[in-house]
Amino acid sequence: MGSLLVNRNEGKALGNILVLGGTQFFGKKLVYKLLGNGLNVTIATRGLNKDPFGDKVERLIIDRENKSSLEEAFANGNWDIVYDQSCQSPQEALDTVGALKGKAKRYIFTSTQAVYEYGTQWREEDFMPEHFSFDYKSRKQYVGYEGYQEAKRASETVLFTQSDFEVVAVRFPLVIGKDDFTGRLKFHVDKVLNNDQIGIANPTCRYSFILSDEAAEFLYKIGHSSFSGTINPGCAEDISLKDLVGKIENRVGKSANIINDAPVANTSPYALPGSWSINTEKANRLGYQFSDLHTILNELIDYYFAIDQDK
Template sequence: MNKVLVLGGTQYFGKKLVEMLIDHGNEVTIATRGTKADPFGDKVNRLRIDREKKETLAEAFKGKEWDLVYDQSCFSPTEARDTSELLCGRVGRYIFTSSQAVYEFGTLHKEEDFNPFTYPIKYKGRREYPGYVGYKEAKRASEAVFHQLGQFETVSSRFPIVVSEDDYTERLKFHVDKILSGQAIGIPQPEMRYSFIEAAEAANFLVKIGKSDYIGPINPGSAGDISLQELIDKIELLTGKEAIVDKNPPSDSMSPYALPGSWSIDTSRAAALGYGFMDLHLLLDTLIKKYIMAYGKISE
């Protein structure tokens, strides 16, 4: 039985990760602010921490050791440094949930397109990283801290857009609902392209990469990418309705995927290591059909 610490783990695919770790027979501890209920009952141990207050981590981690850590809640290099210092010598392997946002806008980025081992670090807190630009910089700098300090065998999992039927952000569902209701969708640049991964597959990947001996950055997800226009075409075909696309929209109709540029990843390294993911078009078709069915029930 492995002793596993999950920093976070009470939201979206973090919950799926914890459930899978429990099912695999691990002794799981979750460390959170304790402000959100979780569904795990007595199947996990709980620690209360605030990632912005180092002293809470020091108190929570005192006298404890784990075989493996999954970090779902780090959003600044300061948090990465504090956690690394306090867990040094207490943990062998560290799996950091990063993002494709570490890359510049563009398509099918390979892992070497961002090097965390040489990236200059400026230590700031999470509140100093607003918006998409801030999120991008925070993930870059956090990766850099974990890899450059070298306290653990570290994996940075650079996830693309995570989707599922129970996606609390409802970003994909937004497009289906707008088309079904005949409302405009704001897409200034429909040619922008993005990559995706299904939430349960994201959690399963984390479980498996944690058991492996892989170290370094890695891009998991469904192979390839899709443009916003292709996504709209797909929804039109499956709904039988024509989309109204506005290239100069008001903010309330703007697509949540309407970013300033393309963001997609090359997943060939993960595939070469034996990690498989759902076909991109099958994934999106399946979810779109479920959202269509859900919309019909709501309309009734």
């Protein structure tokens, strides 16, 4: 993957990094990448689960729903870049902005393509957080997909309108990889291999994806760039669920059993009421290139197929 055309300090990495979360999936990859580039990394989590970083990181214990815990944890810190992997409500965003006032230069927020309505090839300007109105609620009050969408939209709004640091909102599409703990792509491969029903009501809906390695790489490099604002990273192509399942059929040599209505356990985890895809031309213009979607899907399908054959 390429780098941004304009980098800070002639490519020299900014040294003190705070990662809120960063112990799962591509957040973990981000932390390893930061450490591999010789940066001083502090991770801030609830401290409930052991992380794999040993003595290579500093640790802070925080509760995103408790403002005072943030103020206490960040009281003596100063960071060049903050990566936020764990914000789930505008109240958490507001409390974090207050606790980090004067203590951070850049803030890289892991957002989502869910800030857009259903549809295909959404561009960054199709959702402008500065104009979004909302009520402050706790993360528990944001229920389901609509709640997740509102929470991320409102969090972006807080960060762009109420902070004193540079902000980047990275609107990720669906993240896939061999380390995907959600198992959503593997779900489809397993169902085809076992001739189980797959519930897909809208097989023509189209989706965008990004490889987990490239998600971490993008976060790392966008943090050390001069860019601020909103941005869509990911593969240039999108794909329908029908074509995704067809690709699986072709590679494993079996036919899928797709039905319109299925029990929850058999319903595709990608089956949303509409398409969910983004336009990544802005990231491309800034110098980023992402892997071909069909190449990475083929490789992952083959990987899951091989796992099944080894059982």
